[in-house]
Amino acid sequence: MPLQTAAPVLDDVAGADQEFLYTLNFGPQHPATHTTLRLILTLDGETIVKAVPDIGYLHSGFEKLGEDLDYNQYVTIVDRMNYISPFANECAWFTAVEKLLGIELTPRCKYIRTILAELARISDHLLCVGAAALDLGALTAFLYAFNAREKIYNIMETSSGQRFHPSYARVGGLMNDINDDAVAQIRDFVKTFPKVHADIVRLLNRNRIFIDRTKGIGVLSKEDAINTSCSGPVARASGVVRDLRKDEPYLAYKELASSFKVVCGKAGDCYNRYLVRMGEMLESWKIIAAAVENLPAGPVNVDLNDKLTIPDKTATYRSIEGLIQHFELFMWNRRWETPVEEVYGANETANGELGFYVVADGSGKAFRARTRPPSFIHFAIFPLLMEGHQISDVPAILGSLNIIAAELDR
Amino acid sequence: MPYLDTLNAKFAGAFTTSAFRDNQRVLVNAERAPTVIFALLKCLKEECGFDMLAELGGIDYLNYPDATDRYCVVYGLTNTTTGERVFVKAFANDPEPELPSVTALWKGADWMEREVYDMYGVRFTGHPDLRRILMPSEYTAFPLRKDYPLRGYGERHNFPIVTRAES
Numbered sequence: 001m002p003l004q005t006a007a008p009v010l011d012d013v014a015g016a017d018q019e020f021l022y023t024l025n026f027g028p029q030h031p032a033t034h035t036t037l038r039l040i041l042t043l044d045g046e047t048i049v050k051a052v053p054d055i056g057y058l059h060s061g062f063e064k065l066g067e068d069l070d071y072n073q074y075v076t077i078v079d080r081m082n083y084i085s086p087f088a089n090e091c092a093w094f095t096a097v098e099k100l101l102g103i104e105l106t107p108r109c110k111y112i113r114t115i116l117a118e119l120a121r122i123s124d125h126l127l128c129v130g131a132a133a134l135d136l137g138a139l140t141a142f143l144y145a146f147n148a149r150e151k152i153y154n155i156m157e158t159s160s161g162q163r164f165h166p167s168y169a170r171v172g173g174l175m176n177d178i179n180d181d182a183v184a185q186i187r188d189f190v191k192t193f194p195k196v197h198a199d200i201v202r203l204l205n206r207n208r209i210f211i212d213r214t215k216g217i218g219v220l221s222k223e224d225a226i227n228t229s230c231s232g233p234v235a236r237a238s239g240v241v242r243d244l245r246k247d248e249p250y251l252a253y254k255e256l257a258s259s260f261k262v263v264c265g266k267a268g269d270c271y272n273r274y275l276v277r278m279g280e281m282l283e284s285w286k287i288i289a290a291a292v293e294n295l296p297a298g299p300v301n302v303d304l305n306d307k308l309t310i311p312d313k314t315a316t317y318r319s320i321e322g323l324i325q326h327f328e329l330f331m332w333n334r335r336w337e338t339p340v341e342e343v344y345g346a347n348e349t350a351n352g353e354l355g356f357y358v359v360a361d362g363s364g365k366a367f368r369a370r371t372r373p374p375s376f377i378h379f380a381i382f383p384l385l386m387e388g389h390q391i392s393d394v395p396a397i398l399g400s401l402n403i404i405a406a407e408l409d410r
Numbered sequence: 411m412p413y414l415d416t417l418n419a420k421f422a423g424a425f426t427t428s429a430f431r432d433n434q435r436v437l438v439n440a441e442r443a444p445t446v447i448f449a450l451l452k453c454l455k456e457e458c459g460f461d462m463l464a465e466l467g468g469i470d471y472l473n474y475p476d477a478t479d480r481y482c483v484v485y486g487l488t489n490t491t492t493g494e495r496v497f498v499k500a501f502a503n504d505p506e507p508e509l510p511s512v513t514a515l516w517k518g519a520d521w522m523e524r525e526v527y528d529m530y531g532v533r534f535t536g537h538p539d540l541r542r543i544l545m546p547s548e549y550t551a552f553p554l555r556k557d558y559p560l561r562g563y564g565e566r567h568n569f570p571i572v573t574r575a576e577s
Contacts, residue, residue, distance in 0.1 A: 056544040063529075064553060068560055099431050226462050226490055229518030240490060247493040340475050341430045344465070344486060344497060357467055357484060361474055370467040372486070380521040409544055 020044060024391070028057045032135050032395035035405030037379070043391065051386040051394075053379060055408055062410040066369030070335055071097045071171050072310070074369065079165040081373065081407040084127050085120035087113075087156065088349040090169040095250055096345030096356035100338060103172050103308060105251075107296040112178055113169065114252040115186060115291045116159065117347070118284040122193070123152045124350030124402070125233075125277040125284075132274065132399030133204055136213045141203045148196040151189050158182040171336070172309035173301030183292065190289045197281055204274070214270035218385035218397040221268060228381045232352025232374055234401060237276045238268035244348035252291060259290040270400035308336065335364025342368075351375055351402055375407040413458035413496065421450055433497055440479040440501040447500040448510040451485060455515055460487035460496060463512070466522035468530040472556035481507045481532050502532055511537035529554035 027038035036057040042050040062081065066074050078093045079086040091113050098105065105113075130145030153163040159182040160168035160175060168175050204210050220230070225238040235242060243262040245253040263279035265272035301309040310329055315322030328334045338360040346355030352374030359368035378401045385397050411434060417425065424446045428435045438447050454460045465486030471477035479501035487496050502509055511534035512519045523534045524543040531552040534540055542549060548569050551558055 056542075056546070059544040061553065064560060102431075224517070227517050229463050229465075229516065229522075231464070242490055242493070339430075342469075343431055343433055344495075346464075353464060355465055355486070357465065357469075357486075359469055359474075367474060368469045370469070370484075372465040372467070376521065376525075377518060380518065384517075 021049060026394065032398060033403075033405075034131060034398075035403070035408075037403065037405050037408065039382075039394070041391065041394070046390045046392070048386050048389055048391060048394075051383045053382055055379065055405075058405045058409040060410070063369055063371060066366055068365065070364045071366065072329075074366070075169060076165065076167045079167055081371065081410060082124070082349065082351060082354070082375070082404045083165065083406055084404060085124035085350045086165050087116045087168060088120040088124070088347065089354060090167070091117045091251065092345070092347035092349060092354040093356055094169050094171065095347050096343060096358045097171055099345045100341065100343045100358055100360055101171065101308060101336065103302055103306075105173065106299055106302060107252075108177075108298045109173050109300045109302075110252040111291050111295050112159075112174060112300065114256065115288050115295075116156070116168070117251070117349075118287045118291075119152050119155060119186075119189070121284045121350040122281050122288075123149050125281050128350075128399070128402040129200065129204075129274060129277055132214075132270075132396070132402075133210065135395035135399050136210060138204065138207065138210060141200050144196055144199050144203070148193065151185070151192070155182060155185045155189065158185055170301075170310055172306070173299075176312070177300040183295070186288065186292050190285065190292065193285050194282075197278070197285070201278060205278075211271060213392075213396050214274060214400070216267075217270045217389060217393050218400060219267065219269045220381065220385060224381070224384065225268065228384070229377050230352070230381065231377070232348065232350070233273055233276045233280060234352065234378050234381075236263060237265040237272040239264060239266050244346060244353060248346075250347060253287075256287055256290055260284070260287050270396050273400040332364075338362055338364070346372065349374065351404070351407070352378065371407075371410060373407045373410060375402070375404050376410075379403050379408055411496075413454060413460070416453065416457055417450065420453055421446060425450065434495070435497045435499060437499045438501065440503045443500040443502060443509060447498070448512065448515075451487075451498060451512055452515055454487055454496065454498070459489045459491060460494075462488040462490050463516040463518050463522075464488040464495070466512075466519055466526065468526035468532060468554070470530055470554065470556045479503050481530055483509055483526055483532060485512070507532040508535055509533075510535050511540075513537055528552070531555070 021042055021044055024041045024043055026041055027033045028036045038054040040052040040054060041048050062077050065077050075090050078089045081089050126145040126149050130142035134142040156166050157163045159178045160166035220238045222239040225235045225240050241264055246262055260283040263276050263283060265276050307325060311322040311325050316326045340362045342359040344355055344357045346353050354374055355372035357370035358366050361367040424442050426437045467484050469482040471480055471482060481502040483500050485498040500509055511523055523537055526532050527540055528542045528545055529552060
């Protein structure tokens with residue numbers, strides 16, 4: 001496409017007709033964007049006068065698909081939104097769906113979901129911190145982070161059978177219970193993670209180059225953070241004390257509330273966002289450590305008689321009720337009977353508040369499955385953060401916002 | 411709900427309320443929405459402490475049971491000090507679905523309103539830069555409308571072809 005946006009870029013820039021300003025097309029394929037997004041930068045030398053993001057390259061109609069797939073099937077699509085922490089997305093989707101259907105999960109399911117969602121958060125923060133450091137030239141931290149992420153993938157594989165897109169949660173429970181092997185791996189991760197964390201801290205926290213490249217760069221004030229709808233680490237680094245795990249406790253966070261704190265910063269620059277993410281990883285680690293030792297026994301799905309969950313294979317093959325319920329939930333004209341209502345459910349995922357606004361029309365499919373994607377909202381503030389900075393600050397700011405294009409464009 | 415008293419004092423009769431589970435909703439129908447919605451949201455923001463627009467999304471209620479108006483924009487407001495939430499639903503109808511933009515109240519509404527316009531064709535008057543955000547600018551349809559088919563051909567054939575020499 002020709003290098004222009006539909007709205008003229010330079011209207012409000014003084015001296016727009018002067019020749020020293022030139023336009024640089026950053027992306028859609030660029031190593032520092034990591035995924036497919038495009039920035040149209042107007043430069044004065046190396047200083048950015050104006051940055052216009054152009055998104056939509058990865059738009060694949062997820063929300064339209066949400067109106068065609070049923071509540072269980074859509075989990076495979078939700079996985080692919082923020083594919084760095086897929087299980088957290090599943091939790092958010094089912095928070096909304098289970099609120100709609102009025103399901104209270106079993107204690108064991110709540111704990112397993114909490115543990116895996118926190119692992120997903122660590123995995124997401126590790127990638128974000130590692131990739132941000134990589135873009136600024138620090139390769140080692142990235143490798144340490146990826147080594148730890150590999151362990152999280154192993155845990156996902158042991159529990160769900162898939163490494164990258166687990167599609168593990170179901171309405172009213174999980175696909176299957178986790179086994180002792182997975183619990184042992186989680187315990188092992190709890191034991192080894194502090195060392196990885198300390199390694200990254202030692203590599204970056206007082207690294208002169210890293211601090212020079214991130215401190216005071218891309219400052220977001222508290223007022224702006226609230227006014228531009230920011231959430232998660234981006235908002236907390238600017239001093240907005242808001243974390244849905246504390247404010248609107250879901251899953252097992254109410255019982256585990258004493259085991260973690262909300263990490264906040266004040267400065268709101270890239271370095272603070274990095275510090276908040278590092279701090280949150282330790283808090284997540286505490287949650288996992290507390291949850292895995294207090295893992296309740298009992299069933300992982302809600303009661304079969306509720307006619308809401310997929311029965312396990314034993315029940316399907318060996319009992320007539322199980323077989324009937326299996327077909328009730330899989331035949332396209334049966335499925336769930338939902339109230340003709342709508343509901344918003346949100347979770348605190350690694351990137352911020354991931355919410356789903358589900359409109360149900362009584363059938364087994366959502367009438368509307370609106371996503372509130374944190375990446376989309378955080379990328380909207382990019383021009384605000386970018387103004388007056390150098391072109392070499394683009395990767396620093398992009399890395400600190402953790403934009404995942406699949407969630408950005410859906 | 412203390413905010414309801416404030417709203418009742420100022421906009422009595424202009425809105426209805428409903429609730430489901432923990433979601434509290436304020437509804438403004440298509441007849442009143444263009445005139446009332448901006449003032450109502452401004453009142454919620456400035457007098458009731460709902461300082462964050464946490465969510466803004468569109469819904470198309472075509473063929474929905476008991477629906478009277480077709481398009482709906484949901485404003486999910488959050489009070490960042492108390493954590494309270496309220497969902498304000500403003501409706502709009504064909505042929506020219508139009509609502510006032512709230513970008514003057516919340517800068518965060520900018521992209522979310524563009525997305526609603528892109529997907530549903532609801533125009534936001536007063537928006538500084540209302541153009542498509544996810545779909546290409548040559549696109550003529552609004553894909554999340556209920557009468558837009560899930561599968562099919564015929565949208566991409568009229569896109570301009572840029573050869574390597576021109577690009």
